Amino acid sequence: MTTVDLPLLPLGRGTDLSSERGVECPGDLPPASDPDLVARALAAKEKLGDRVFVLGHHYQRDEVIAFADVTGDSFKLARDAAARPEAEFIVFCGVHFMAESADILTSADQQVVLPDLAAGCSMADMARLQQVEDCWDAFAEAGIQDQVVPVTYMNSSADIKAFCGRNGGVVCTSSNAQTVLEWAVDQKADVEGGAKILFLPDQHLGRNTAVLKLGYSLDDCVVWNPHRPNGGLTAEQLREAKMILWQGHCSVHGRFSPDTIAELRAEIPGIQILVHPECRHEVVTQADLVGSTEFIIKTVADAPAGAAFAIGTELNLVKRLADRHPDKRIVFLDRTVCFCSTMNRIDLPHLVWALESLVDGVVVNRIEVDPDTEHYAKVALERMLELPGKTQND
Ligand code: 13P
Ligand code: SF4
Secondary structure, three states: OOOOOOOOOOOOOEOOOOOOOOEOOOOOOOOOOOOOHHHHHHHHHHHHHHHEEEEEEOOOOHHHHOOOOEEEOHHHHHHHHHOOOOOOEEEEEOOHHHHHHHHHHOOOOOEEEOOOOOOOOHHHHOOOHHHHHHHHHHHHHOOOHHHEEEEEEOOOOHHHHHHHHHOOOEEEOOOOHHHHHHHHHHHOOOOOOOOEEEEEOOHHHHHHHHHHOOOOOHHHEEEEOOOOHHHHOOHHHHHHOOEEEEOOOOOOHHHOOHHHHHHHHHHOOOOEEEEOOOOOHHHHOOOOEEOOHHHHHHHHHHOOOOOEEEEEOOHHHHHHHHHHOOOOEEEEOOOOOOOOOOHHHOOHHHHHHHHHHHHOOOOOOEOOOOHHHHHHHHHHHHHHHHOOOOOOOO
16 A cells, blocks of 8 residues: 655645645735735736635625625535636635636636635545556455445545545535535445445544444444555455544534533524534534534524524634624624634635736736546536535535
8 A cells, every 4th residue: 555645744835736735825926914905806806806705704704704605615615616607717715626616617717816825724635546546456356346436525625525436426515415425325226235335534524424324323434544555444344334424524624512502502592503514423413403504504693583593604704693693692603703714714815916916917826636536526517516406405
């Protein structure tokens, strides 16, 4: 088995443009204190008109969301990007893997821009192609490869999506994980020994969906550790498992804990615990409601005045919900501040720089997936987009 050396580059110091890891912004950024930034962003957007379409993930800062033409979770944004063939430029205010997906789903003459290339995702970085290929080879050695459908969470790099596309697999998001896993199980229903799923890279979304939606037991799930020989598992364990979870997690959602839930329930009677499925299983099982960012927003919006929620997701979104619903009590499900540091890399100076550069005819920070990767990643993405209607949000 090949060992993959993965030194984490400090954000903003790397040079590895093809990875999720950050690189320096090469341009002249306007200073963050510039009082004219809002006017400059408005003017640049106005000049670009329909040539530009700005997408904003729900975890983005307010100052950036203010300029988004649409906001959404990663599933909705992928669909929205694909539905805008007339826009020459897609400015993606989110993270690198989302911009890659937008590039894959848009036409070749549409250019996708990520205002700061250092906006990566630590979870996506936890699954590298060589590691996943080693894992796949180990499945062949254990005699189970024919039973396995690889499923990758949207939060993965394009080459991992392409791996899934090439190997009969699919992409899922936090809105449609159940539908996608059911589809994956069906693909191998007739194979001797039954279906197994390799779920990349978020072990928590995989476990939560398998156990809480598909009725698997915790014992049906094993965790593949890419840093240990044979994933730290025996061939016997692989043969018995129904769900092989990649050992990856979100550094933001991994912080929430059952202790805080108990404290908040004692402190605020009637409070509902509303969490994202990237949270750990012991948090999700203690929660009242679980769902994607889009689901969280809808749940709060639909609740009556006076409702109280402790929300376990990224802080920019929780703060925005609290501001938007002053008639409801919204608290954050962590005692400390917990922003996604890479999502936060996109700020108004970077957005202004990207938009003004486009006005000047210069496309900065273009995200372009190579044609072969794009082809197979699109196979996996389109398998997901073609699945019948039901996401949690529809
Ligand atoms: P969704 O947008 O699918 O809810 O995922 C949350 C997230 O962590 C995005 O990085
Ligand atoms: Fe990645 Fe988690 Fe940040 Fe989403 S919130 S971009 S999964 S680190």
